[in-house]
Amino acid sequence: MAKEEYNISELSSEFNITPRALRFYEDKGLIKPIRNGQNRIYSRKDHARIIWILRGKRVGFSLSEISEVLNLYYQDNGLKKQRLATIKACDEKISALEITKENINETIRELNALKDSVEDLKKNIPLKE
Amino acid sequence: MAKEEYNISELSSEFNITPRALRFYEDKGLIKPIRNGQNRIYSRKDHARIIWILRGKRVGFSLSEISEVLNLYYQDNGLKKQRLATIKACDEKISALEITKENINETIRELNALKDSVEDLKKNIPLKE
DNA sequence: TTTTTACTTGACCTTAACGTAAACGTAAAC
DNA sequence: GTTTACGTTTACGTTAAGGTCAAGTAAAAA
Incomplete structure (x- = not known):
């Protein structure tokens, strides 16, 4: 029973990254959380993309390279x-x-x-x- | 019969990097060419170090990490x-x-x-x- | 009802690894 | 003797990937 939705602090603690980083990835178009009022709500798809982003970084990909690959997927x-x-x-x-x-x-x-x-x-x- | 000495343009064309990069590595203490007047002269040791620097970069090491390793060597x-x-x-x-x-x-x-x-x-x- | 707590949007700051341009020296080539 | 080629220093510029405030909103707790 995997979660369907996440808020920013759940994700930042799960992946041990800062909210700033998540917002930054959004700015760069790597993830596209929807909004509940002003607050971000991340979907399972966003969650999966974040996993890709972090793995990509570990192998030396830049965010724009990662972006290319993510675009291939979806x-x-x-x-x-x-x-x-x-x-x-x-x-x-x-x-x-x-x-x-x-x-x-x-x-x-x-x-x-x-x-x-x-x-x-x-x-x-x-x-x- | 390997060369004993190199000038900056020989090295930059051999390794396909700019003279600026070589001077930068020198600033960071990774190589220590001697001088002929004002011009740099690179030794075989510098040459070997540059090989290490570039390989290190290819595996994702930062210049300061590379510096650490080079210091271990020598x-x-x-x-x-x-x-x-x-x-x-x-x-x-x-x-x-x-x-x-x-x-x-x-x-x-x-x-x-x-x-x-x-x-x-x-x-x-x-x-x- | 006032405080917390969590979240938001700017906006400027920082580090790494050079790029780039200006201004100058020197030695070989014409 | 002056271009040309190659080298030098100094110094400001650039990109990536966030960090770090400041100031404001909004809901929940006290």
Whole structure:
């Protein structure tokens, strides 16, 4: 029984982000809460989009890149051209992420090499304190 | 026979970055070219550091994080405390990178799911155009 | 009925990582 | 001997992603 509606403080505490950030994402068009009087009410769709936003940020996407992807999700994909464009956009993001993964692996190898060199030192230099 | 010295335009064209960026990294203490008169001369060590800087940027490190790691490399590791600190710092970076990798994998799965949903649509909706 | 409490809208502030333009030095090329 | 090419410093500008007030509304609690 998932919630259908959320107010700003519920979301900001759930996701551990500030209300300011949520309003900022709204300004940028990433979410579109409706209003109850002056107050924002976030839907399940907004909730799902916020999950995407935060995951996107964790992998290094900018808000405008995230916006592009979100637009892919929620758009009409009736036309072939549209669908092909969506698939292409996904493939591009995926290969960018694969490249980042390779860079991460390279960096991890470098860091391990650094560790090894320091640990080798341990063998050659008498331990001091 | 690798080069021993570089000037700013050689490096900026080799790495495809601007001279401004190289001067900026110097301001931040990431590289320390010596001078020939007023002109900068970059050593092989600077060259190696730039490789690290750019790789670090590709995996989402900030310049100050990169600076930390570079300092680990080129510092005196004679003392046990120092070496343990270096190893700990490496391990922390490595686990952060592993987490990022997991987030990337999650994101790739999401993007593939999006692709699938669009491709399923292809089966259900007659192709137009 | 007055206080809280939660929420709102501006509006300006901040940090990172350079970009960009001005003004100047110097050495090679013409 | 003066352009041209390449380099320098100084300094202000820019974008992204919010942070941080200030001032006001509105409902709920005391």
